[in-house]
Amino acid sequence: MAFILKLLYIFWEFFQIGLFTFGGGFAMIPLVKETVLSNNWLTEADFYSFIGVCESTPGPIAINMATYVGASQAGPLGSVFATLGVVLPSFIIILLIAALLKGLTETKWFKGFLSGAQPVITALLLSTGLVMLAKALGYGGNFAFTPNYEGLVIFALLLAIVGAAKKFFKKKLSSIQLILISAVLGIAVCMIGEVLK
Amino acid sequence: MLWKLFLTFFKIGAFTFGGGYAMISQIREVVVEKNGWISDDELTEIITVAESTPGPIAINMATYVGYKKKGVLGSACATLGVVLPSFLIILAISYFLEAFMANKYVAYAFTGIRVAVAFLIMRAAAGMFKKMKKKPLPCILFGLVFAAMIAMELFAVSASPVFFILGGGAVGIIAYAALPGKEER
Incomplete structure (x- = not known):
């Protein structure tokens, strides 16, 4: 019984995530972060690492996240419930729009809602990214900052590589390229750091 | 037709990395050019709807195209198809990810990856801010x-x-x- 309740709870948490993320992709990260942290489903560092995994495996990030968090909490059945939860709102809404409410997204109520929700989602995403960067560089919470030298060096090198790619090759590096480059940088910089210590 | 919808979207789900907008060009290739299931105008309309409704764009697209071709059952098949690859891959990964992360060099790699992820999120947010x-x-x-x-x-x-x-x-x-x-x- 407790297990069934847990499955339903996971379903409900991911249903809300599916229902409130407009724009897809990264837009859902702030919501997932709040959900997994407030339920103690993953640590903050594990959550950030897992976004890296999601970016390097195929498919929508939302599905990857739901499957993984579900599996970590309640095994394969947990993944099924979490994934179903995150997919169902879009599925139902698109069906309704395709079948009955063709003009829904053109109404002023809907446009009004979006015009207010979009800047909020942008702010949520930017603040989440900033907090993540601060933590990767050494912010430990409670106004305490102990510089993480490896993180700082990796960040500087990454910016240099992105800048160089843009300037010399006129090329915007894709997510997966950046993940691969940063993984190599991480291994190299941390090994050098280990030797220096 | 149901099987074809499922299979087509299964392939889209299996071979698009990064999700979201990365999927659109691939979906267009298969759905508009190769199969002629919908027109370019319809696709633009779907993208507009997908952008202003909640949920991952790939799911929205699969549901819509499936419905256009074969009704509710079609949309269920297409959506299942696009979801299943990620689901199976991540489920398989979840069994050994923890052990994998315990490896020293993997942990080093993830020190770098976390920095890149923060950068990617800020880049995505900056793109949204520009729009x-x-x-x-x-x-x-x-x-x-x-x-x-x-x-x-x-x-x-x-x-x-x-x-x-x-x-x-x-x-x-x-x-x-x-x-x-x-x-x-």
């Missing part, structure tokens, strides 16, 4: 929520972002209702 209308209302909402999120992080307070999204939406609706006649705000 945002620079009118007073969106700018105020953006500023308020951004300040609130940073303050909450500093003082270790947490609240569901859903309330911010609903609040922003409510303000948007009120602004539309209170200031009739003006299209752009």
